[in-house]
Amino acid sequence: MNSEFSMVEERLGDVVRILQITDFHIRSQPDETLLGVNTKQSFEATLAAALAEATEPDLALLTGDLAQDASASTYERLREGLASLPCSGYCLPGNHDDPSLMASVLARPPIHYQSHILLKGWQIICLDSTIRHSPYGKLADDQLALLEQYLLEYPDHFALVALHHHPVASGSAWMDTMQLENADAFFDLLDRHSQARGVVFGHIHQTLESEYRGLRILGTPSTCFQFKPGQAQFALDVLPPGYRWIELHPDGHITTQVKRLNTIPSGLDVESGGY
Ligand SMILES: [Fe+2]
Secondary structure, three states: OOHHHHHHHHHHOOOEEEEEEOOOOEOOOOOOOEOOEOHHHHHHHHHHHHHOOOOOOOEEEEOOOOEOOOOHHHHHHHHHHOOOOOOEEEEOOOOOOOHHHHHHHHOOOOEEOOOEEEEOOEEEEEOOOEEOOEEEEOOOHHHHHHHHHHHHHOOOOEEEEEOOOOOOOOOOHHHHOOOEOOHHHHHHHHHOOOOEEEEEEOOOOOOEEEEEOOEEEEEOOOOOOEEOOOOOOOOEEOOOOEEEEEEEOOOOOEEEEEEEOOOOOOOOOOOOOOO
């Protein structure tokens, strides 16, 4: 066998290793806290733990609520905090973010604000599910059209879709008033494209792993405070910050694992009733 060809085959056969980090909720001032947590420090500790692991990511997905106070200075401080990233990071907005500031201030290499990534037989499609000044989400017609366009254009690439809002119920009534409003339209579209394999999101500040309509459904802990599962009303969990590894395999299957720090952030106001 021609050795050059075999090297290309080997590269194409590689697994895509993704680091998902989400919901940093960075404040505009360095010493400001949220629910007692210095969210910038908590974000930095979580990122450092992920990057200390033996294998480096091929790319990072930053799935929204990167800022709590969406200002240019917040995104500048966040960009400094992401300087240690050894790979490209792809950001998308959450309900606390300002998409245009995110695109203009945060998105400088290695951080990118872009909706389509092609890598090793896979495509990762990043969508904006935010509605200005609203905690719940919806995929606007242009976002659904973009999703369909990529799936039609690259039928031979398996697809992982990333967005901020959860498209399936989390099981917490208060949180599920803030899920993706037009999830049926989203899943109906994905149904028409058999290469779609998974959906990954932030927003719920807890681990969610399920399968729905043939897709892997992956929700991920925040880098700051965690929401307690199965609650009627807002309640914090006593769990450390976390992040998720996602491995996209050449045959279209996905393996994944959530990792957490060893301790909860200092100062966490566990009894808080909301923010
Ligand atoms: Fe959040």
